[in-house]
Amino acid sequence: MVVLQELQQQDEQTVDEERFRSSRNPTTRGWFYDNFVKDHTMEAKLSKFKSDVAARNGFVGSLFNDAFKYTAWIEIHRKLTERNLESIPCKEAFELGQSNQVVLLDVREPDEYEKVHVENSKSAPLFRQIQGNDLKANMRRLGYAMMTDFAGTERNPLFIEQAVEAVGGDKTKKVVVMCSIGGTLQTYVERKGPKAKRFADPERMFGRQSRSLKAAYELQEAGFTNVYHLKNGVNEWIHLDLPIAGTST
Structure with missing residues (x-):
């Protein structure tokens, strides 16, 4: 019963x-x-993006296959965080550069570097202007023209080769990678002072991506063993009146 x-x-x-x-x-x-x-919630979109990235072994999908294949930012953020990539303030990087202890590597596009750059830095652009006139190249140019007001770019296939040349072939040499803004791996905002506190920032779930952080990852993947990142980038270097060079200085 x-x-x-x-x-x-x-x-x-x-x-x-x-x-x-x-x-x-x-x-x-x-x-x-x-x-x-x-x-359409942030959680749902993030979950889908993570699953899509995982399905492609950490790469972002593209209609252009290997011509525009790159590692997804969330994967880069995860690996750089696990590897404890260190961000160096501009003044410290300047002092290291003065003593010839580092190579200051600028990964911005060549025209940006030509106009203004950190004194004694070397150029190895992570991106370049879209090359060629085939269908894929023109489609990508059209995509940029429809969405932005600047010329389209693509990954520079010579980036690692140029970076190796910048360090004289020595991948163990200390390299400080820089771009315009620097970006960050931090996922929080910080209040300093006697009541210091950290707050989780939903807008920084994966930090803030930048060319220099992406370049630091690519260098590590290529076997560079002593890679650092310039905090707040070339913009702050200029703001602090540290030495610069270029056609616009």
Whole structure:
């Protein structure tokens, strides 16, 4: 008798659960949420992006295959964080450069470097202007023209080769990588002072990506063993009135 009652209760519970899942009452959040909101929340988009990246072994998909294949930022952020990439303030980088202890490597585009750059830095651009006139190249130019007001770029296939040349072939040499803004791996904002505190920043779930951080990752992957990152980039270097060179100085 007890067994029959338990089975009856289980059947009633199953019926209730099926009713709860029915199209008339799919979830406690309601029909509108399930059909128009659920798949568009930050959590849902992030989950989908993570699964897409994982399915491609950490690479971002592209219609152009290897011509525009690159590691997804969330994967770069994870690996650089695990490797404890150190960001060096501009004044410290300047002092190291003065003593010839580092190679200051500028990974901005060549025209940016030509206009203004850190004194004694060397150029190895991570990106370059889109090359060629085939269908894929023109389609990518068109995509940039539709979305932005600047010429399209692509990864520079000679980046590692130029970086190796900049360090004289010595991949163990200390390299400080720089771009305009620097970016950050931090996922929080910090209040300093007697009541110092950190706050999680939802806008920095994966820090702030930049060319220098991406370049630091590419250098590490290529076997460079002593890579550092310039905090706040060339913009702060200029703001601090540290030595610069170029056609616009």
